[in-house]
Amino acid sequence: MVSARETAGSVPDPEFPALTIADLGILRDVREADGAVTVTITPTYSGCPAMAEIAADLRRRLERAGFREVAVRTELSPPWTTDWITPDGRRKLAEAGIAPPGQPAARGGPVLVPLAVPCPRCGSPDTRELSRFSGTACKALYQCQACREPFEHVKEY
């Protein structure tokens, strides 16, 4: 029988279907006792509309895997950070053409100065930010000056 942790960890993220919720660090804890499973997840952003979908998917998969009692808890604290994206998750992001996050920028002067984001396609560090935000709250839009391809970047957060 597949373990509860493996089953919960296989749930894909609705916004990054190539990555699982374990890859993204959204899955915080899985506890199993006498066939009952308690899963703890955390939202990426306060307004993340995918939480209900993730919780429903977790219940469906765990019940199908034979766990009768499934409870999904949400945890707000400590808040999610891109540091929780696993090395595997970062690799999958890059393979999907999305530049993974670097180190979170320090808060200091009036405007944050982001570090260079290498192009996920050709690797060139010569890229520029087109927009601070992209299709979802957690990404920014960039363009590579070398290969000219636009790409998304998961913001340091």
Place this chain on the structure above:
Amino acid sequence: MSESESEFDAYLSLTDVTEDDHRWAFGTGFADPLAGVDVTLQAGVNPSDAAALAERCLALGDDALIYSHRLQQWVTRAPELEEETALANIALDLLGQARLLLTRAGQAEGKNRDEDQLAFFRDEREFRNVRLVEHVDADFAELTARLLVFSAWRLALFDRLTADPDPVLAAIAAKAVKELTYHRDYAAAWVIRLGDGTDYSHAKAQAALDALWPLVGELDLDADAADYLDAVIAEATLTRPSAPPLAPVAGKTGRDGTHTEAMGYILAELQSVARANPDATW
């Protein structure tokens, strides 16, 4: 066309999510945003503390809800697609904060009201948002200046709330701080770009600050937020206005439920569908 294609129903496909189908639509499956969070009020909390917590959460939730709505109104009207995406994302973050805070307010007041009851079925005088968030932006310069003031103020406020005695409010604040830092940075970059830009953009940016300043008095800016705003205004080669605060009406401001004319129009748009169909689910 195969049979399965001919039976394809676009509407059904938006709501009917199957296990192997990763398609999923915004607008379905909304649940209590604090579902699963331990929301029990601390043991020994007395009724006046619970009422004060409810008031705190309501005021901060209303700020986010009304401002989010104002930002959403810029969608399809922004000067560039990239800015529109940015504003929609900022509005989504604030809507998320509003949902969490209104839900918490409802739990603390103990009258069995959830986030929807509080957002859609209260009248204008029951809203506790500051008047700044109701303001109609005359142009993009006002939009960015207002976002700068709002996010600098709210960030400083939420930095302090991370130490709130209520663990749920403290956790909501800790999440929001990261979002607000990014919003403030986005707004500051624009204010500096416009202020330190052409003569025309400079004049527009200064006019925006001048127009907004009477509403800033109501915010009770702390030293951190005031210093930050001064630094950005200086970097943008703009002048900090000295206009006096917008006067209270019979001693009352937004936090007391007294609002500007703009508020009624926002609520009409925000609440009309929910009030016409109070039992609808989506």
